[in-house]
Amino acid sequence: MKTKIVITFFILSFSTLTVFAQDPVLKSAFNGKNLKGWVAPENNTWWTVNNGILTAKSGPEKKGSILWTDKEYTDFVIETDFRYDEGTVDTGIFIRNESQQIQMGISGSLKRDMTGSPYIPGKGYPVEALNVKEILKPNDWNTIKVIAIAGYYEVWLNGKHVMSYTSDNYVKTGPIGLQLHPNTEMTASFRNIKIGKM
Known part of the structure; x- marks a missing residue:
């Protein structure tokens, strides 16, 4: 049994490293x-662009909003600069x-910063990103x-690896979205958004 476990772990690790070694081109x-x-x-008032910066700002009704890519992705990596304003x-x-x-940013349910952690409905935050406060x-x-290969997610923050997680109920293909959470007053900014296919 131990031999099988070790072999399986080696195969999974080798496969993961092989995929990452491809180093996708970010566009x-x-x-x-x-x-x-x-x-x-529709009737967008939340997302604005100025001097190379994409800004998300809550409206007076705090409805929230999601900005989606017009393309769909299967396995991908997305990288962006961000700032909490x-x-x-x-x-x-x-x-x-x-x-x-x-x-x-701040989790509405936990009331603390959970940057880099996956949120999965029904499971909440199954794992928490490491050392975010210091980074x-x-x-x-x-x-x-963020790297997403099927249901396997990895996150780096300021060049440091902070999280890996495997979801068992992921969606295979779809767009990538940026969120402006409802029921909060906030402004956040993004720039240098790049995406690559794995």
Whole structure:
């Protein structure tokens, strides 16, 4: 039994390393001028672009919003600079649909920063990203990288690996979304958004 477990672990590790070794080419997914390449919500007042920066800002009714890529992805890596500007920032990166995301900012349920952790409906935060408090730069630009291979997710924050998790109920293909959480007053910014196919 132990031999089988070791062999299985080796195969999975080797497969993962093989995929990562491909080092996908990241292409710009945000032109810094407008929302071309993204699907803005109807009557958009939440997402604006100025001087190369994409800003998400809560409206007076605090409805929240999701900005989706106009392309769909299967296995991918997304990297972006981000900054928490004002209020109680609760945002994140949706992975192929609205059900699973990598949290960025303050969790509404836990009332603390869960940047880099996966949120899975029905499971909450099954794992928590490591050492985020030490790595995250408050009120400054940070960089997050998310890799999604089927249901396997990995996250890097400012170049440091902080989380890995395997979801058993992932969606195979879909767009990537940026979230402006409802029922909060917040402003967050993004720039240098890049996406690559694995």
